[in-house]
Amino acid sequence: MTQKSINFQILLSFILLVFVLIFFQVTDVDIYIQELFFNFNNMTWIWNRQEPISEFLLYSGLKKSLIVFALFILGILVIFWRKQIIKxxxxxxxxxxLSSIIVPFTIISLKNITNTPCPKNIEYFGGNYPDIKVFDSYPKDFVQYGKIRCWPAGHASGGFALMSLFFLFKKRKNQILALGFAISLAWLMGLYKMAIGDHFLSHTIITMLIAWLEILLIAKFTKRKFFEKST
Incomplete structure (x- = not known):
């Protein structure tokens, strides 16, 4: 991907991010979609968060695997830095x-400051929080004893960081396959969290857009600073 195409992708991603932020802020699409994952008869989510196999495959085990993968790539870079195949x-x-570090860090930082409830927390789905969106303020009479950390989707950020695999490959077909794999894996993680009531649809979409925007910026900076000068 050339610097010109990266710049275009950055602009397009930013515009799309702003549009999505506004769209979910002014509509109730999140609620309508989340209703599909909730059983109102017994007030439970369609997937049990305590179910051990899915919890391991789609949450704890997968999270550890992504960390191990990032450390593995880092190790390859450090150990074989001067090898021709690595060059x-x-x-x-x-x-x-860089994406494996920066993307999750950014999402976790946003989660720490936005103070937005999860689906499982709001009154409509049996919780005790009002339906507060990311740019809303809590009602004056609502008593909150601590910040809540649900926006955007932190768990899926590790999966979306893998969209950086796009820049590892040279052939267009392999780039598309790598991007498709990363998006599919991340959305599997995101849908799992929706099914247990931890995130709205918008949380995962926002994480995906932020991740791709940051990956593009990382690629742009890295290419300009360290690679274009050497050509």
Whole structure:
């Protein structure tokens, strides 16, 4: 991907991010979609968060696997930095490592400051919080004893960081396959969290857009600073 196409993708991603933020802020689409994951007869979510196999495959085990993968890529870079085969893929490997750090860090930082409830927390789905969106303020008479950390989707951020695999490959077909794999895995993680009441649809979409925007910025900076000068 050239710097020109990266710049275009950055602009497009930013515009789309703003549109999605506004769209979900002014509509109740999140609620309508989330109703599909909730049983109003017994006031429970359609997937049990305590179910051990899915919890391991789609949450705890997968999260650890993503960390191990990032450390593995970092190890390859450090140990084999001067090897010719690594030089060929060095740009993509650096983008992957930086994305694996920066994307989750950004999402976790946003979660720490936005103070937005999860679906399971709001009154409509049996919780005790009002339906507060990210740019809303809590009612004056609502007593909150601590910040809540549900926006955007932190768990899926590790999966979306894998969209950086796009920059590892040279052939367009392989780039598309890598991007498709990362998006599919991340959305599997996101849908699991929706099914147990931890996130709205918008939380995962926002995480995906922020992740891709940051990956593009990382690729742009890395290419300009360390690779274009050497060509």
């Amino acid at each position: 060929k893929y060095r740009f993509g490997l650096i983008v992957i490592v």
